Amino acid sequence: MTLKEQYIYNCYLETSRKVNLQPFRYRKDFDGFEQKEEYVYIAKLGYFFNKFPNINIKDFFEAPFYVYNEKYFDLRFFTTQKAIKTYTIYENKFLPNNPDQEQTLQKIKDSFLFIYNYCKSKDASLTSYTSLQTPDNKFHDFMLHLKNRDTIVYALFVFPGFDKIINSYEKEIKEFVFGDTLKDLNFYRTKYFCSVKAKKLCILIFDKLNSKQITV
DSSP: OOHHHHHHHHHHHHHHHHTTTOOOOOOOOOTTGGGSTHHHHHHHHHHHHHHOTTSOHHHHHHHHHHHSOOSOOOGGGGGSHHHHHHHHHIIIIIHHHOTTSHHHHHHHHHHHHHHHHHHHHTTOOGGGGGGOBOTTSSSBHHHHHHHTTSSOGGGGTTSTTHHHHHHTSOHHHHHHHHTHHHHTHHHHHHHHHHOSSHHHHHHHHHHHHHTTOOOO
């Protein structure tokens, strides 16, 4: 059993327990696990996640619990087309539509950590993040990060010049390449400014990270 397969099983174990407010322990001993019925599904998921590395594994397991508000899903469910569709709904609708939801706030924190580390790897200042572009200057990096679900849109409203850059793209390109997130940007902007927690969190994290003075 590969380390990736062990990680997948423990992600499933962690999620299925935490969403029900139950304690859990990561499984460490996987001797004989390949003979269990569950391993068939873990192997399928391992192949799936390797084929689509942009999928966030923990979010994939979380998705049905919040989209359907049910307390249990077996491993077999996560190998179905319904699970894939549910993940898409979770990432594109549930999280963006609920900025003050605990899961969305965590995604905001994860987004800023990704952005900070990305800027650091590029020797770029945090405030310049939304200005960084691909080598061919075809798209801005942050748009690709949104598309790959490395970040969530709420984390970007605090960056200077964000709206100006978005508006510089033709509507058709934004919708065709990047889908609903940028098509419905005004909706998410309203959600952001009306939020009780999300906006404050974004400003707090941005100011805190910016004070670390990442410089070119």
